[in-house]
Amino acid sequence: MAKKSRKVTIYGAGMSGLIAAINLRRDGFQVTVKEKEPTYGGSSIYNPSTHVTPLDLKATSKYIGIDISSVFHEVSACPSYFGKTKVLLPVHEVYAVERGNRETSLDTLLFNECKEIGVDFEFDSPLTQEEVQNLPPDSIIACGLTPSAYEMLGIPYLKWFGWISRGEIRLNSYAWLWWGKCVTEYGYFSSVNNYYFDLLFSIKPVSKSCLDEYISFMAHAEGIEHKDWQYVSGAVPIASPENPRLFWKNAILCGTISGAQDPFMWFGISGALITGKIAALALTDKEKAEREFRRFTRWFSQAFWFKNKIWYRFVRPNIQQLERGIRLIGPKRVEKLAHLTETGKIPARMAIPGFSHLSCH
Numbered sequence: 364m365a366k367k368s369r370k371v372t373i374y375g376a377g378m379s380g381l382i383a384a385i386n387l388r389r390d391g392f393q394v395t396v397k398e399k400e401p402t403y404g405g406s407s408i409y410n411p412s413t414h415v416t417p418l419d420l421k422a423t424s425k426y427i428g429i430d431i432s433s434v435f436h437e438v439s440a441c442p443s444y445f446g447k448t449k450v451l452l453p454v455h456e457v458y459a460v461e462r463g464n465r466e467t468s469l470d471t472l473l474f475n476e477c478k479e480i481g482v483d484f485e486f487d488s489p490l491t492q493e494e495v496q497n498l499p500p501d502s503i504i505a506c507g508l509t510p511s512a513y514e515m516l517g518i519p520y521l522k523w524f525g526w527i528s529r530g531e532i533r534l535n536s537y538a539w540l541w542w543g544k545c546v547t548e549y550g551y552f553s554s555v556n557n558y559y560f561d562l563l564f565s566i567k568p569v570s571k572s573c574l575d576e577y578i579s580f581m582a583h584a585e586g587i588e589h590k591d592w593q594y595v596s597g598a599v600p601i602a603s604p605e606n607p608r609l610f611w612k613n614a615i616l617c618g619t620i621s622g623a624q625d626p627f628m629w630f631g632i633s634g635a636l637i638t639g640k641i642a643a644l645a646l647t648d649k650e651k652a653e654r655e656f657r658r659f660t661r662w663f664s665q666a667f668w669f670k671n672k673i674w675y676r677f678v679r680p681n682i683q684q685l686e687r688g689i690r691l692i693g694p695k696r697v698e699k700l701a702h703l704t705e706t707g708k709i710p711a712r713m714a715i716p717g718f719s720h721l722s723c724h
């Protein structure tokens with residue numbers, strides 16, 4: 364069948380779905396994006412929000428065929444707090460980006476491009492259990508981190524819990540990490556375009572007293588308080604080392620639901636950008652797309668193994684000892700070591716342990 368008459372349906376109007384849509388439409392396909400929410404830009408539970416990620420911006424823009432540089436803003440600083448000990452992490456090629464449907468977001472940039480080139484949208488149109496059994500071949504599923512989508516497809520997922528706060532702030536391109544003892548993951552703040560997003564998350568339920576501890580840390584260390592906090596939970600494809608998969612039955616997966624997420628820090632932006640492009644490629648060259656997908660996710664199982672067998676068992680429960688160790692070595696020396704990533708002496712892939720970003724190729 365000629366490409367021009369080939370119709371493709373993409374489920375999910377978040378970042379990876381929109382990237383797949385742009386690439387396919389440019390290639391002559393008739394593209395319809397179906398989204399369960401009333402608008403584009405990811406789940407309204409979390410978005411608008413701000414995210415932080417290491418990224419090779421130039422190489423990623425080139426790979427996906429879309430110049431995304433106007434919406435990624437290099438972070439000016441990202442202190443990492445181990446108890447009361449502060450270590451300034453290197454921020455070379457670490458970016459803040461806005462998600463959601465505000466004018467300044469990544470999703471708006473992608474959505475505007477979709478509209479300009481003639482991608483069709485159907486909002487309030489969720490992919491359902493019934494529909495998923497009878498999908499036309501080569502439909503693309505880009506449903507992100509929504510637990511019901513994982514259940515519908517039978518993809519193993521890990522449930523996480525957390526407190527979020529978001530809103531306007533007079534602070535830009537700034538971030539921090541907090542490795543408190545009461546969570547298995549971390550607390551982090553990011554801000555860009557005078558908007559902030561703050562998340563304290565864990566693979567176990569997070570108590571109010573844990574949130575109070577985080578709030579007290581924020582006030583003392585960073586002088587920042589937020590009015591509102593909301594308790595949320597969600598899914599991540601980090602339940603098995605086999606999570607990464609490009610194909611599901613006759614359909615193509617992309618974004619976080621394809622397992623294109625780093626199992627250590629849970630960075631998902633880079634994976635969603637790249638696999639949006641790979642999903643589009645899968646319609647014309649399945650084998651090449653599969654090769655590309657494997658190339659980018661080749662470190663997933665090692666990072667998964669490290670997180671589960673070493674980090675959760677021996678390092679994370681003893682975070683106070685890690686703090687003591689940092690104090691012993693001296694935070695300045697630790698910072699010097701961390702800055703080796705900028706000189707190339709430590710491989711750049713260490714920045715996103717489980718999803719290889721483009722600097723590593």
Ligand SMILES: Cc1cc2nc3c(=O)[nH]c(=O)nc-3n(C[C@H](O)[C@H](O)[C@H](O)COP(=O)(O)OP(=O)(O)OC[C@H]3O[C@@H](n4cnc5c(N)ncnc54)[C@H](O)[C@@H]3O)c2cc1C
Nearest residue numbers: 375377378379399405415489490506507618619630631632
């Ligand atoms: C709270 C939070 C904070 C995060 N912070 C960071 C960070 O700082 N850095 C980082 O690198 N990554 C971060 N991530 C991960 C990152 O957000 C994701 O990996 C990325 O958004 C995935 O993009 P996507 O295209 O796969 O999904 P999304 O952009 O989430 O889009 C998925 C879309 O599918 C839609 N959808 C869901 N179910 C259906 C259905 N049944 N039918 C139709 N549509 C459906 C959703 O409504 C949504 O619009 C964070 C994630 C969360 C949840």
